[in-house]
Amino acid sequence: GAVVSQHPSWVICKSGTSVKIECRSLDFQATTMFWYRQFPKQSLMLMATSNEGSKATYEQGVEKDKFLINHASLTLSTLTVTSAHPEDSSFYICSASDRGPLPLHFGNGTRLTVT
Amino acid sequence: DAKTTQPPSMDCAEGRAANLPCNHSTISGNEYVYWYRQIHSQGPQYIIHGLKNNETNEMASLIITEDRKSSTLILPHATLRDTAVYYCIVRVTGANSKLTFGKGITLSVRP
Numbered sequence: 001g002a003v004v005s006q007h008p009s010w011v012i013c014k015s016g017t018s019v020k021i022e023c024r025s026l027d028f029q030a031t032t033m034f035w036y037r038q039f040p041k042q043s044l045m046l047m048a049t050s051n052e053g054s055k056a057t058y059e060q061g062v063e064k065d066k067f068l069i070n071h072a073s074l075t076l077s078t079l080t081v082t083s084a085h086p087e088d089s090s091f092y093i094c095s096a097s098d099r100g101p102l103p104l105h106f107g108n109g110t111r112l113t114v115t
Numbered sequence: 116d117a118k119t120t121q122p123p124s125m126d127c128a129e130g131r132a133a134n135l136p137c138n139h140s141t142i143s144g145n146e147y148v149y150w151y152r153q154i155h156s157q158g159p160q161y162i163i164h165g166l167k168n169n170e171t172n173e174m175a176s177l178i179i180t181e182d183r184k185s186s187t188l189i190l191p192h193a194t195l196r197d198t199a200v201y202y203c204i205v206r207v208t209g210a211n212s213k214l215t216f217g218k219g220i221t222l223s224v225r226p
Contacts, residue, residue: 004158006158032211034213034214036216043202043216043217043218043219044153044159044216045216046213046214046215046216049211049213051211091156093158093159095158095159095214097211097212103149103161103164104161104214105161106151106158106159106160106161107158108157108158109156109157109158111156
């Protein structure tokens, strides 16, 4: 079945530094990837949609200059949290879709802690 | 905003069937009903989806009412590992179609 791999599974960084999270589709070509954020005891909130080879589309209220998304190939999308602050601490999850009718499949998430 | 409403929580006994309801009264003709679940600190796991016919797979069954305004996810023999938050989502198919999560229903399976 469709597998989405996310790396790292957890990361701790200092305030002001940048962190990159990778999302890979292992057995299919992902034309579209989605990035979500989840705070404790809350549901997943969509941050942005990325299409291979084009600029990401960000949801209202998400800062595109702070959350840089790159989708340079059909199997890899990256999310970079720039100048991270403690309020950026959260669970970040990616999902991927191909052109067909496959349902979206999700990575196992990255827990970011900014100290 | 999520287009579905679910009770916040329910529980069931291990080995019994768990019936999880979902209302989606404003569903459009080209929207499917998807179910995902999220076990603590993991990414959501796809369970099943359907348009208007009932569907069954190795994990669960999905019963959609004839008017498509509500559905029920059935886990036929719940186990402790089925304890999770279950999300009912309506979505059109297609690569660019996003999933919008509501609050979901927390299922607790008791021994």
